[in-house]
Structures are given as C-alpha cells and as structure tokens.
Amino acid sequence: MSNRIRVGIVDDHPLLRQGVAATLGRLEDIEVVAQGASADEARDIAGRLHPDVLLMDVNMPGDSFAAMRAISKAYARVRIVVLTVSESEDDAYAALEGGAQGYVLKGVSGPDLVAAIRAVAQGDTFITPVLAARLLSNFRKHQSEQRGADLTHREEQIIREVANGLTNREVALKLGLSEKTVKHYMTNVMQKLHARNRVEAVTAVKRYWESQRNWRVGLSMP
Incomplete structure (x- = not known):
C-alpha cells in the first residue's frame, strides 16, 4: 500500500x-x-x-x-x-x-x-x-474586552434600559430604585467601560454585546 x-x-x-x-x-x-x-x-x-x-x-x-x-x-x-x-x-x-x-x-x-x-x-x-x-492577537483582544466589560447583573440591567433610551428617573421607576442609586450604578458602569458620559457608555456596551453575539454565532457553526 x-x-x-x-x-x-x-x-x-x-x-x-x-x-x-x-x-x-x-x-x-x-x-x-x-x-x-x-x-x-x-x-x-x-x-x-x-x-x-x-x-x-x-x-x-x-x-x-x-x-x-x-x-x-x-x-x-x-x-x-x-x-x-x-x-x-x-x-x-x-x-x-x-x-x-x-x-x-x-x-x-x-x-x-x-x-x-x-x-x-x-x-x-x-x-x-x-x-x-x-x-x-484579536482573540486576546476579545478576551480583554470580555474582562473590561465585566458588569454586575444590576449594572447590566441598568445600562440596557439606558441603551433603550430611558432617563435615570425612568430607569429608577421601572426597577423600583431611587434615582440616586441609578446614578451610582451608572457611574460604576462608565468607569468599567472607560466612558466619559452616557453616550460613550451605551456605545461601548453595544459594541461589546455585538462582539459577544458574533463570537457565539461563530462558535456554534458546524
């Protein structure tokens, strides 16, 4: 043979x-x-x-x-x-x-x-x-982004509502929190995402969610 x-x-x-x-x-x-x-x-x-x-x-x-x-x-x-x-x-x-x-x-x-x-x-x-x-290099960058966007459940819950266009007051009413508490969480979110304001925070977190979605799709392909 x-x-x-x-x-x-x-x-x-x-x-x-x-x-x-x-x-x-x-x-x-x-x-x-x-x-x-x-x-x-x-x-x-x-x-x-x-x-x-x-x-x-x-x-x-x-x-x-x-x-x-x-x-x-x-x-x-x-x-x-x-x-x-x-x-x-x-x-x-x-x-x-x-x-x-x-x-x-x-x-x-x-x-x-x-x-x-x-x-x-x-x-x-x-x-x-x-x-x-x-x-x-890109895989390592992706891992770094994952660590950088390590939000708590409550922080992610709040930034999702903000990303949907709600104000701090509206988020507070919807989640049963005080407006001061929402502001505190948003401050934490902006620090973790290295964002200077709400717009940058929303942009950064949306980019992170999109990268997560793309990687999951890629890993699930036969």
Whole structure:
C-alpha cells in the first residue's frame, strides 16, 4: 500500500493550479490525484477520490465555505487546506469553523506549502504564521474586552434600559430604585467601560454585546 499523500487541487486559476500540481508532482511522497475549478468540483473530488488533502481556494465559483462544511461532515478523512490570496480574518474564521485544517496564503514558497500539506496530512493544523499571529492577537483582544466589560447583573440591567433610551428617573421607576442609586450604578458602569458620559457608555456596551453575539454565532457553526 502506498504511503504517498494523495492531494486534490481546486482553484479557478489554471496557471496557479497547474503550477502547484507541477511542484507537488516532483515529490516522491505526494501524488496529485485530481484538479478542479469550483466548489462543486471540490465536493465531487472529495466524494469520488477521497484524497488525503484537498487544497481549496475560498474565492471561486460556488459556495466554498458550504463545500468545506459538507466535505468535513461527509468525508472526515479528507483534510482541507485553504490556499488563497484572502487575508480576511472573517474568511479564515469561516474556513476553520467550516472544517479546514489549514489556511495558507498564495505567494507561499513551494517548500512551505509542502510543509503545510505534510503537517495537515499527519493530523496537525497549519495557518500561515503572519495570519495566525493576527488571529491570536484579536482573540486576546476579545478576551480583554470580555474582562473590561465585566458588569454586575444590576449594572447590566441598568445600562440596557439606558441603551433603550430611558432617563435615570425612568430607569429608577421601572426597577423600583431611587434615582440616586441609578446614578451610582451608572457611574460604576462608565468607569468599567472607560466612558466619559452616557453616550460613550451605551456605545461601548453595544459594541461589546455585538462582539459577544458574533463570537457565539461563530462558535456554534458546524
């Protein structure tokens, strides 16, 4: 039985695709088994040939991310490496959440691409170092924002009402508190959010809520 890594290449730029195939074809431990130019062809190659590694672009005819999700679900042994010009963090997150095990930027050297393919074939994850550093930095920033917006239940309750347009007096009446107590809580909220006034506090907390919602959606994707 051959120990060669069987690779499929799917990209709608023929010269790029053929160049990658030529580079990989010179290696003893890698075999290019198929080429395609669309998301549908990526699914077809995965279903018919079950390559060990499937190189895919994110920008080509069809829905590449849907194809990744479908391939990962139906053919768990086919490991996907995205090879793309897109440095978009949204694309990287979508690809990784969709089941890709690698994300490599075009322009990578031949040896680095081969290293990525070999690593993914062995069960590792590979992300272009510059992009990986950026994703990690943003993840740490997100964690920092989580700590910075560590409001108590009552503080969050009050800022939500303020965000809905209520005055301190209206918030006090609605929650059965004194207006002085509401002002005290709002002072705490502004300090925690590093806001100079109510408008900045509301803007900051809405941004925080939106980031929370986006991350939950991302983590819940199949």
